[in-house]
């Protein structure tokens with residue numbers, strides 16, 4: 001299997017304080033990996049370094065074999081990300097918002113735009129102004145936008161935050177489809193194991209900036225280790 005994401009000894013220091021400490025892991029093609037940790041554990045900082053929004057203090061990130069440090073713009077070609085709430089034009093429709101972004105990416109045909117909108121379940125709302133969208137629909141639009149450039153890797157920071165249980169279930173369903181049908185690798189952060197365990201093939205636990213556990217889901221012994229780890233985290 002191809003390694004799509006390789007996180008190598010990733011470290012972030014801010015004003016002498018280590019926020020992320022020597023984190024290493026790989027993600028294979030089509031794999032969904034959960035990044036789990038309590039509030040303040042260092043998930044967002046790790047993701048921001050992975051997607052190039054925060055400078056790497058030491059270590060490296062490779063996306064489809066290309067270094068974010070030395071081949072930044074080429075590495076970005078294979079990356080789609082939703083970190084924090086993406087900004088949209090509220091007076092344009094969902095379709096018009098996607099079209100604005102589509103024009104920037106030569107890989108994104110109109111058919112592809114409609115396909116990703118359908119995949120994340122906003123096809124029925126494409127003519128509606130985005131200002132009328134719920135939080136969950138904006139989240140879906142953000143993921144559709146990230147998919148327009150046909151990335152090999154999708155990085156999502158807490159996409160289930162603020163969603164009701166039905167929204168969480170639907171998110172799981174379409175993320176599974178994105179991984180299975182498009183072969184896209186997904187890294188998704190959460191502070192709740194329950195949100196991601198039925199979807200992620202593997203979960204990585206971050207505590208105080210360190211990777212403290214890595215577990216294949218479906219392994220019962222591993223699951224109880226994770227429960228215990230998270231309980232201690234709380």
Ligand code: ATP
Pocket residue numbers: 014019037038039040041042043044045046191
């Ligand atoms: P949450 O789920 O609450 O977003 P998180 O796991 O994503 O938490 P981070 O946002 O990565 O955690 O923050 C990790 C730690 O680093 C926190 O203690 C945070 O206060 C600290 N931190 C993050 N960015 C900075 C910064 N620019 N300056 C100083 N400290 C920071």
